[in-house]
Amino acid sequence: MSDDRLPEPRPTTQAVAVYDLMRRDIRSGALAPGMALRTELLKTRYGSGVSPTREALARLAAEHFVTAEGKKGFRVALISIEDFKELVSIRRELEARALQLSITNGNDDWEAQIVAAFHRLTKTSPPGHILNPVEEEERERRHRDFHMALLSGCKSRWLLRFCEQLTAHLERYRRILNPQSAISTGDGEEIEGEHRSLMTVMINRDADEAINLIERHRNRTYNVILGRFDAYASSVAAE
């Protein structure tokens, strides 16, 4: 008898479910930087007891999405311009390396995954449109998946994990500081064009051009966000 059943979805624990939801809410900015994560709040928000909640917090603390302060509970990690610059700088280097390695090591299946991810991305409403939260979340997911697909041929789980974590933190900065246009900071068509070009040069194995493109793709958003820090700082101070 053939044994090619679907890979059974491991029954997930409640702690992991809360972790996923909370990570999503921190990424989106729904849980604001500095916000105290009280047990009551979390219990009602995620409909769960304190044990799963605290496990989720512990994991998020290890990933620096939240901070744990002695016996005074947890807070959403603060954001700062210094942290942002660090993230951008190290992400630039790791992503460039991962792109190179992907181009070297990627196989047909990798190419197919890029094409598929690009297709899914184009099927969402383009950035700039007003999206409801669910649509926005879905678009973010597809955007993430596309960019990770580009890197996924690199055959280094560690490198991939680091890129994923850095990207997640930067997504938070983008969505908090540039909340208008969900994904990026330019014209929707232009951005789709950039994604298409990225796909093309990756599959053509043109590493130099890929790094050029990703650099430009990132830089626009980078500058916009940088420019909004002042406004953000005063809006926070006003509270």
Added chain:
Amino acid sequence: MSDDRLPEPRPTTQAVAVYDLMRRDIRSGALAPGMALRTELLKTRYGSGVSPTREALARLAAEHFVTAEGKKGFRVALISIEDFKELVSIRRELEARALQLSITNGNDDWEAQIVAAFHRLTKTSPPGHILNPVEEEERERRHRDFHMALLSGCKSRWLLRFCEQLTAHLERYRRILNPQSAISTGDGEEIEGEHRSLMTVMINRDADEAINLIERHRNRTYNVILGRFDAYASSVAAE
């Protein structure tokens, strides 16, 4: 009144204490790869209830020191030659970058920290000696601190965190696969000389030479460990 009291040691939670102990035991190999981390075992070993224990496990899972499998509990993360090579490869790049940045950004205080860390390291018994577990642990700590001090001038917390995590995982490989000589794989005096040279070139701000030295320093251990994987694989299979 002057207010330069000692920075108050935040009262730490039991969960964090268990986390520290467990991380130490995984690093040292006391908790072997693949070992099931049953609640009873952990409760007695670390003298704590299940809640702090599970929080510690959640954090360690986020750092990939343990794996969580659905509702079947936690295990110490497995080791593999592929994972080892990945770790070495990415660590090489990140450490080189951090050394460069340290040389660019490091100030007098950074230099002083290196000198201090080197001094502390020389005051432990050299590698090769038979040490009891407490002494071994102390030597490992000082060795870590020295190498991290070299990088600590880089002014990028993210880069530093990644280096720390990679080093921790590699320490585990070294101590499991090369348990005889605690720190490294060569003559004690030779290794102390290497550390001294590293210190010197860093303070002299010779980035190229620093990267050369660290490369050689790492490579010796790397090759020894690589050579012991076969023996390890069969010793595990024999169980």
Added chain:
DNA sequence: GATCAAGGAATTTTCGAAAATTTTATAAAT
């Protein structure tokens, strides 16, 4: 008015037991 102490409320952390799930053992059926 400012500082400090004490008491009480709010909150975090931890424990112990209940609930849910997985694993193991046993027996029946093909």
Added chain:
DNA sequence: ATTTATAAAATTTTCGAAAATTCCTTGATC
């Protein structure tokens, strides 16, 4: 003999309450 089903045991996960800690208010003192 191998599988299948069932029950018991072991284990993980979750809940709810107790213990510990922090925070805030109030009032006394200087």
